[in-house]
Amino acid sequence: MNDSSSGPPAMRSDARRNYERLLRIAEDAFAKQGVNASLTEIAKRADVGIGTLYRHFPTREALLEAVLRDRFDTLSSQGREMGETYAPEDALLNWLRLVIAELSRFRGLAVSITACLDGMSPELAAACGGLRKTAEDLLTRARLDEAVRDEVTVSDVLRFVNAIALVTEQSPQPAGEADRMLALLMNGFRRPD
């Protein structure tokens, strides 16, 4: 909490180097092999003992969370911008598109995020919290604008978006499919009148 805005935590310089190398290699591995990429191999590719990986990131989720943090932060701020520049419904739609793109970056990521939406996997809770807050803002605005039914909750939205990413990620044209599904979904969210 105190180090989230006050810059990098204090570390011995070799430790810091290892930490960053691990992060870089892990991102690449997750992108190429999915979120279940071999930790042993990540350590090896980072020229680091496996124990060092575990010291910095006690669980796979901790490592994943670290890799995700930056991206998720920019996702949130993009959401805020959109809220200011677009009409409520478009803001929501466009932002959700970005979220889906992000969730599709690593195979299996959407599953992990779903798990954390459901309360498991406390490691990713911070990452999800940010998303949830942004989604809440955009959804509320859309609701006030009468563009979305009252019964639709933030959980609904996030769950669906995860679902779309999940089910699209192996499809031949992920982005196209995802867009179509998202459009159908927003149509479902809209009020009947």
Next chain:
Amino acid sequence: MNDSSSGPPAMRSDARRNYERLLRIAEDAFAKQGVNASLTEIAKRADVGIGTLYRHFPTREALLEAVLRDRFDTLSSQGREMGETYAPEDALLNWLRLVIAELSRFRGLAVSITACLDGMSPELAAACGGLRKTAEDLLTRARLDEAVRDEVTVSDVLRFVNAIALVTEQSPQPAGEADRMLALLMNGFRRPD
């Protein structure tokens, strides 16, 4: 193909016993541990050498497919019944509810099915084919009844249904959540007028 309706394939009686034991144990294991349950343990619990498991089921998907076959068949015939007894839209809705319930039986099943909808995992193709055909019939009827937009494809429907199962399966009240999401979805499918 020739043995799908002409009864069980010819096997030595001990082989047949092993085959069925494996099937029973595997179903239980998949239900309890998800579709990635340890094959080694399944073989052990079935009192069978691991090689025997591989002889009968060369891949995990083959085993899964065998476990699923019966259930998926009854799912298809239930779909046909519903097509005859309910109004087109209700038939589709109610059948999709059943599909979701089935996909939620094993953790991770929806992911596997999605993979096979997308053309990977040929092992499960047969199982998916049945689902697809039934979905096609029900969807066509709903379309003719003008209850569903023209652009909605079978793939859309199945993908969404998978998505719902997937994203619901770890939720606190899976069935309730799934129903809500399915309702929203059908709302999105409906024509604007």
Next chain:
DNA sequence: ACCTGAACACCGTTCAAGT
């Protein structure tokens, strides 16, 4: 024709030993 299980290559995770 079918079964067995040892063998191999891999992985996650821990922890005593080092600097």
Next chain:
DNA sequence: ACCTGAACACCGTTCAAGT
């Protein structure tokens, strides 16, 4: 304070040897 890597328990998969 941090790093290392051997050690342990597990898994998937193959295949030579058995009946």
